[in-house]
Amino acid sequence: xxxxxxxxxxxxxxxxxxxxxxxxxxxxxxxxxxxxxxxxxxxxxxxxxxxxxxxxxxxxxxxxxxxxxxxxxxxxxxxxxxxxxxxxxxxxxxxxxxxxxxxxxxxxxxxxxxxxxxxxxxxxxxxxxxxxxxxxxxxxxxxxxxxxxxxxxxxxxxxxxxxxxxxxxxxxxxxxxxxxxxxxxxxxxxxxxxxxxxxxxxxxxxxxxxxxxxxxxxxxxxxxxxxxxx
Amino acid sequence: xxxxxxxxxxxxxxxxxxxxxxxxxxxxxxxxxxxxxxxxxxxxxxxxxxxxxxxxxxxxxxxxxxxxxxxxxxxxxxxxxxxxxxxxxxxxxxxxxxxxxxxxxxxxxxxxxxxxxxxxxxxxxxxxxxxxxxxxxxxxxxxxxxxxxxxxxxxxxxxxxxxxxxxxxxxxxxxxxxxxxxxxxxxxxxxxxxxxxxxxxxxxxxxxxxxxxxxxxxxxxxxxxxxxxx
Numbered sequence: 001x002x003x004x005x006x007x008x009x010x011x012x013x014x015x016x017x018x019x020x021x022x023x024x025x026x027x028x029x030x031x032x033x034x035x036x037x038x039x040x041x042x043x044x045x046x047x048x049x050x051x052x053x054x055x056x057x058x059x060x061x062x063x064x065x066x067x068x069x070x071x072x073x074x075x076x077x078x079x080x081x082x083x084x085x086x087x088x089x090x091x092x093x094x095x096x097x098x099x100x101x102x103x104x105x106x107x108x109x110x111x112x113x114x115x116x117x118x119x120x121x122x123x124x125x126x127x128x129x130x131x132x133x134x135x136x137x138x139x140x141x142x143x144x145x146x147x148x149x150x151x152x153x154x155x156x157x158x159x160x161x162x163x164x165x166x167x168x169x170x171x172x173x174x175x176x177x178x179x180x181x182x183x184x185x186x187x188x189x190x191x192x193x194x195x196x197x198x199x200x201x202x203x204x205x206x207x208x209x210x211x212x213x214x215x216x217x218x219x220x221x222x223x224x225x226x227x228x229x230x
Numbered sequence: 231x232x233x234x235x236x237x238x239x240x241x242x243x244x245x246x247x248x249x250x251x252x253x254x255x256x257x258x259x260x261x262x263x264x265x266x267x268x269x270x271x272x273x274x275x276x277x278x279x280x281x282x283x284x285x286x287x288x289x290x291x292x293x294x295x296x297x298x299x300x301x302x303x304x305x306x307x308x309x310x311x312x313x314x315x316x317x318x319x320x321x322x323x324x325x326x327x328x329x330x331x332x333x334x335x336x337x338x339x340x341x342x343x344x345x346x347x348x349x350x351x352x353x354x355x356x357x358x359x360x361x362x363x364x365x366x367x368x369x370x371x372x373x374x375x376x377x378x379x380x381x382x383x384x385x386x387x388x389x390x391x392x393x394x395x396x397x398x399x400x401x402x403x404x405x406x407x408x409x410x411x412x413x414x415x416x417x418x419x420x421x422x423x424x425x426x427x428x429x430x431x432x433x434x435x436x437x438x439x440x441x442x443x444x445x446x447x448x449x450x451x452x453x454x455x456x457x458x459x460x
Contacts, residue, residue: 065298072341072348103344106384110340111302114333118302137389146380153376154336159367 005031008123009112012036014049016193017127020183022057024170025125034062045203052192085208105138109147117155122163129171144169176218191227235261238353239342242266244279246423247357250413254400255355264292275433282422315438335368339377347385352393359401374399406448421457
């Protein structure tokens with residue numbers, strides 16, 4: 001890792017997508033600085049996955065920021081509502097799901113923006129995806145473009161022209177199978193990732209929530225075995 | 231306060247501007263929900279001021295969210311750099327000051343967006359001001375407009391059309407003297423507010439930082455006595 005390489009902040013959730021986004025940032029020659037959040041998640045094991053992914057990728061700095069989204073309520077990922085299980089493709093593509101967290105990516109990207117300015121870079125990677133679209137408005141390209149435009153008016157470094165902000169979304173147009181094939185070719189250790197919204201006490205995925213179903217379908221279409229299930 | 235009144239989230243810092251923005255929100259018929267932040271500030275008394283202002287205004291709910299901006303560094307308001315004192319008007323208007331906090335208003339507005347969606351409203355008030363411009367890029371109208379546009383693509387409630395987001399900036403075109411006259415006519419208790427970047431151990435303003443100087447000039451031009459100095 002060279003000092004000459006450009007730094008980038010990479011949002012890292014511990015899931016499959018952000019692990020792939022991290023590998024793509026490295027492939028593109030960036031020095032990644034990983035950023036994760038504890039946000040009243042019911043599952044601190046997400047953070048443990050993010051830490052494993054960052055370590056396996058040789059990330060030089062990984063910060064975990066505590067944020068209290070739970071204080072505002074409004075989602076089954078932070079509240080005690082049940083995570084929906086066994087939904088059909090049709091149900092999954094219909095509207096915005098219960099697992100939606102208000103303004104989540106906006107808050108995450110805002111922190112990434114703050115850290116990137118302090119690091120002296122404007123490059124931020126986020127593993128959002130609009131193909132296997134689960135109905136989250138803040139995963140769409142038009143949202144990310146609007147955030148980028150706002151960010152370029154928000155910070156000293158962007159306004160003064162030293163660090164224009166670019167929000168990189170390398171996965172936005174890929175199917176889940178394409179993401180997995182891409183990550184596989186880059187050597188991503190998917191065994192370290194966790195996608196499940198509701199893992200068991202043994203940390204194994206439930207296999208039935210939307211995220212588990214999308215992941216299983218993606219590995220099947222990519223013709224690969226999910227190493228997290230071995 | 232009627233249940234029929236529309237809710238609004240009002241960002242409240244404990245300073246003069248946000249106290250005035252709160253009074254204007256009430257004058258416009260909104261039910262204000264006040265939101266403040268502990269962000270590694272060296273002065274917890276800012277929060278005490280915000281609490282006094284909210285109480286005096288009869289706000290029904292005031293949340294204080296802990297955020298760790300200090301973890302990223304980069305400002306004399308969160309780091310241990312010295313606050314600049316006794317700067318001339320020319321120095322104050324020249325460039326972005328040391329007291330700048332990276333992406334601060336972006337993070338604050340993102341939390342306000344999350345809470346507003348949970349409250350079932352899209353109305354957010356922020357007391358930014360671009361006239362007595364101290365060089366903060368995230369206080370300019372073009373920044374706020376870009377945030378509003380992004381927010382309307384970010385949340386379920388905005389995208390589904392139930393709660394379009396409006397970022398209200400009632401002070402953006404007012405001079406400090408006009409803000410003070412306006413608040414005075416609305417009965418704002420400026421004795422409860424604190425503007426100083428570096429108050430003494432007796433909680434009295436230093437009188438020499440940019441913020442104290444702008445405040446003193448504002449009261450002088452408005453022809454009013456600052457009740458915080460009595």
